[in-house]
Amino acid sequence: MLSTAEPIDSVFRALADPTRRHVLERLNRGPGSVSELAQPFDMALPSFVEHLKVLEESGLVRSRKNGRVRTYQLVPKRLKLAEDWLIRQRRLWVRRLDQLDAYLLTLKEKER
């Protein structure tokens, strides 16, 4: 089995940091400039900009420059990649539990 890097890898990696998740939660309420987004964080601006870069490279956000102000917005489609994978796992899990249930019922029937 070959394991090559996939877009979903960078999505999950981007989500693995609380600062980046907070930025996504903020962008869920509407677009924001770098300084607006950085405001709640007690963090040097270059470190914060690095987080924005990781988010943009993952495709979870995109930015546009208007004059000197760069504004970020969410790309919800990208979050769906991760959500779909997780939901698929849960469905498989639930199906497995159902099969186990059915099997246990069969055993019970046989005991009678």
Add this chain to the structure above:
Amino acid sequence: MLSTAEPIDSVFRALADPTRRHVLERLNRGPGSVSELAQPFDMALPSFVEHLKVLEESGLVRSRKNGRVRTYQLVPKRLKLAEDWLIRQRRLWVRRLDQLDAYLLTLKEKER
């Protein structure tokens, strides 16, 4: 805003790798030993064991040793942490779109 490491961080980090996601998909069909889990991958065993370690540290899997065989199983509750965060984001996003819709309708009404 303080950003401290949270359990969900290590869950998303563990999910950011195709080998680890494949192992989780495999464990979704039932428990497996190290050699069973490693079999589909063209990878040196120490590297593969490293992936299992990342998965176990994230709480997504747990292992038990029986004699010389270590068996892994999925901990579905842990996946739910990530799923819940993503679903919450989508709900907020949908609500925002609804509000935008309502606002656009108001504008339309005024135009009449």
